[in-house]
Amino acid sequence: MSAVPDAPLQNYRAEFAPMTANALDAVMAIEQAAYAYPWTRGNFADSLRAGYEGRLLRTSERLLGYYMAMKGVDEVHLLNITVAPDCQGQGLGACLLESLAAWSLAQGAQWLWLEVRASNEGAQRLYQRQGFRRVGLRKGYYPAGPGPREDAIVMSRPL
Numbered sequence: 001m002s003a004v005p006d007a008p009l010q011n012y013r014a015e016f017a018p019m020t021a022n023a024l025d026a027v028m029a030i031e032q033a034a035y036a037y038p039w040t041r042g043n044f045a046d047s048l049r050a051g052y053e054g055r056l057l058r059t060s061e062r063l064l065g066y067y068m069a070m071k072g073v074d075e076v077h078l079l080n081i082t083v084a085p086d087c088q089g090q091g092l093g094a095c096l097l098e099s100l101a102a103w104s105l106a107q108g109a110q111w112l113w114l115e116v117r118a119s120n121e122g123a124q125r126l127y128q129r130q131g132f133r134r135v136g137l138r139k140g141y142y143p144a145g146p147g148p149r150e151d152a153i154v155m156s157r158p159l
């Protein structure tokens with residue numbers, strides 16, 4: 001576990017910690033509150049079993065957010081990043097992305113990749129501020145209720 005030096009987190013006395021199976025009740029509570037189409041508990045458990053990098057941002061009292069990422073050859077693919085709805089808009093998403101970038105660099109990765117819903121403009125703004133650029137489009141990538149599936153924008157940033 002490591003202390004977090006970033007200014008927005010001082011108010012929270014927050015720390016990063018590895019995501020383990022013990023954390024999945026708290027993770028799922030945030031996941032289900034944050035998305036219309038959340039990951040299942042099985043998605044997280046499978047990711048942990050596969051050795052993906054799951055990281056929590058938490059205080060001694062509660063979970064604030066988390067990410068899950070998969071290392072490839074010279075890139076890391078961000079699979080999920082989520083901040084608890086009542087904690088969004090305070091810089092925690094940016095802190096999670098900075099932590100991911102530092103971990104990815106330490107793994108020897110040269111690129112970060114992610115997909116984001118075309119309608120998720122808030123997340124896209126955050127990714128752009130963090131140096132991501134749009135590099136592609138996956139048509140009909142996400143479920144979207146009874147209507148047509150939603151496109152994913154593919155973004156990447158060099159490390």
Ligand SMILES: CC(C)(COP(=O)(O)OP(=O)(O)OC[C@H]1O[C@@H](n2cnc3c(N)ncnc32)[C@H](O)[C@@H]1OP(=O)(O)O)[C@@H](O)C(=O)NCCC(=O)NCCS
Nearest residue numbers: 034081082083088089090091092093094116122123125126
């Ligand atoms: C996307 C997500 C992870 C971003 O996390 P976040 O903690 O809200 O992100 P940040 O606070 O770092 O940045 C978001 C906004 O807060 C603003 N902000 C950052 N620090 C701030 C502060 N100290 N005070 C006020 N506003 C601040 C940013 O400028 C940004 O504003 P913008 O939307 O106008 O560009 C989060 O909103 C989330 O979990 N959303 C639901 C799930 C989701 O969409 N995940 C991404 C799927 S690809």
